[in-house]
Amino acid sequence: MTAAPAEEKAAGPLVWAGFAMMCVGMFMAILDIQVVATSLPTIQSALGIRPDQMSWVQTAYLIAEIIAIPLTGFLTRVLTMRWLFVAAVSVFTLASIGCAASSSFETLIAWRVLQGFSGGTLIPAVFSAVFLLFPARQEALATTIAGVLAVLAPTVGPIAGGWITSTYSWHWLFLINVAPGVISAVGAVVLLRKARPDWGSARAVDLLALVLMGLALSSLEIALKEAPGRGWTSALVLSLLATAAVCGATFAWRTLRRSPPIVELRTLAxxxxxxxxxxxxxxxxxxxxxxxxxxxxxxxxxxxxxxxxxxxxxxxxxxxxxxxxxxxxxxxxxxxxxxxxxxxxxxxxxxxxxxxxxxxxxxxxxxxxxxxxxxxxxxxxxxxxxxxxxxxxxxxxxxxxxxxxxxxxxxxxxxxxxxxxxIYSRAPEHGRLIADLLRKGDVATAKLVGIPLDLFQAQIGQPVDADTEAMVRPMVESLALAQAIxxxxxxxxxxxxxxxxxxxxxxxxxxxxxxxxxxxx
The missing domain is CATH 1.20.1250.20 (MFS general substrate transporter like domains)
Structure with a gap:
């Protein structure tokens, strides 16, 4: 390593082209979450997935992704930035093909885990590349490009997923990753800087710390997924949070005592x-x-x-x-x-x-x-x-x-x-409050709900008949949900x-x- 001169040389077209290949891979990984989310009912119907299992199509990806993200630094040291990206985007592309070819819930989940883990390293790898490939005066532009793509993918994801599913089939939610994946992998091999992998770092890895980190993050992710429905004080959620806390604390203690650590937590100081x-x-x-x-x-x-x-x-x-x-x-x-x-x-x-x-x-x-x-x-x-x-x-x-x-x-x-x-806790409360105001004859609330005023005024002080209740109940529930949101x-x-x-x-x-x-x- 050498100190950079006062005026660093601007990155040339080949460096920008290599960075563009990395951005393509990152965009694919983020977009994949959104396009699949909009089409979960279609996938559920096609594969015969039980309704209570459907969310695992997304959760499996997110758990694997959140475990992979903090490992990016370790994997970069072992493989170099260039080969980490090439390996990650190649595995992501292969896993996408596996997801499209899945004929059962279990097979799809297995491929989603592999897809999430490989995709998880792509985002931090791109933001690392900003500061590793470019001089200071070009970092803002590179960060902007990466940032725009990182937040644009969730924006266009819903419309892209809906269009793909309605125009073609759910398989293409995954197959759209294949061509960009192959192009970005080949482009990265040619364009990104070459460096020598450090296999010695892999031999020195703390396997127990790795397991503890995985348990902590996966337990936390599952607890957060289950807490709104089951309640934050349910036995399952409390046990998962306790597992996350114990494993996380033990991981931090082991990691701070080792050199080199699997994740450099000291940077938080x-x-x-x-x-x-x-x-x-x-x-x-x-x-x-x-x-x-x-x-x-x-x-x-x-x-x-x-x-x-x-x-x-x-x-x-x-x-x-x-x-x-x-x-x-x-x-x-x-x-x-x-x-x-x-x-x-x-x-x-x-x-x-x-x-x-x-x-x-x-x-x-x-x-x-x-x-x-x-x-x-x-x-x-x-x-x-x-x-x-x-x-x-x-x-x-x-x-x-x-x-x-x-x-x-x-x-x-x-x-x-x-x-x-x-939303779960406040919507029923808002619903009860709206119903109480309607019973008291509050005209402003009736307007807000959307009840015709002539019908509402005719019902004031009178027992509500079944037909009127059937008409008004969904309207009250919609307003209650809107207020909870x-x-x-x-x-x-x-x-x-x-x-x-x-x-x-x-x-x-x-x-x-x-x-x-x-x-x-």
Missing amino acids: DPRFAVACLLSFVLGIGLFGSTYLMPVFLALVRGHSAVEIGAIMLVTGVAQLATAPLAVFLERRVDARLLAAAGFVLFAIGLAMSSQQDAGTDFKEMFWPQIVRGVAIMFCLLPPTRLALGHLPADRIPDASGLFNLMRNLGGAIGIALIDTV NDAWLLVAALTLAATLGLILVARGARPSLDRVVAHP
Whole structure:
């Protein structure tokens, strides 16, 4: 390793082309989650999967992914960045073919686990590449490209999944990965920098720590999945959380005592990195939460199809793309703390704007909240990424990138569990309150529910007949669900706004240093 000169040489076209191949692989991995989610009922029907097992098609992928993400640094040291990416995208492509060829639930789950594990390394590998392949002055543009694709995939996923399933068949949800996978793997072999693998690191791996980490993360993921339905105090959820806590603490204790560790947890002692991880965690809540709440509302309250939902949600992606050039311009000229604070405050405003929905809310009312969130997203992604990775030496970046991206995924998992808990608990309460107000003859509530006023006024003080109750009950339930979803929007907005306080702990001058140690990955 050598110290970089004051003016580092700009990356050439071949470096950018290699980076583009990595971005293609990352985009595939993120898109895969979304396109499959929209078509789960079709897959369930085709393979005869029991309704209570259907969610495991997604959960199996997510558990494997969340275990793989923090291992990216270790795997990069062993295989090098180039061969890790080639191996990961090749396995992901092979697993996609296996998923498409599956004829049973068990076979599909096995391939999904392999697909999730290989896909999990692609996101942190790309963000590591930003700081390993490019000089400081080009990092903002590279981060923007990666960031746009990372958050654009969940936006276009629903409409893409719905269109593919309705136009072709569910098999093509997986087969669309094959051609891009082959192209990106071959392109990476040719274009990415060559380096020698370090097989000695693999021989020194702490296998017990690896098992403990896997148990901790998988137990936490399953607990978060089950908690909203079973209750946070149910025996299963409490036992899973206890397993996650014990295994996680033991893993941390063993890892901090070993050199080299399987995951470099000591990086969390760096204040900039720690605060950036907090921001990444909360951004995960906001990103995953908003892309979860909108389809839930549009499907269950408004009754839209997957294609219609995807078309409505495209607004966020368009606003994000339009803002990207401004984000790149400001990212290199404004203190990262100020940009991050502005981004998170704006994102919180956009989330709060969605908390005023009622049963009649649709595209028009959702337009401006999506615009605000889309504009804010790049300012919530670029500055925290710089805070997390921009000042670190090259040999610490892969591990740090894995932890940084893990925080976002954990935030998403915990956020969705909290959102489901709010919806499950608050919807019945809102329903009872609405029913009480209707019984008292509250005209404003009747208008909100959508009951014709002549019918409502005729029923005041009279017993409700069966036909009227059958008509009104779904309307009350829709409004109650909409109000519970509003509560969830407010919770996510409050958490996002609170995260900005962490920036107070970051020292001034969070600009990447040109004397950062640079090494070939």
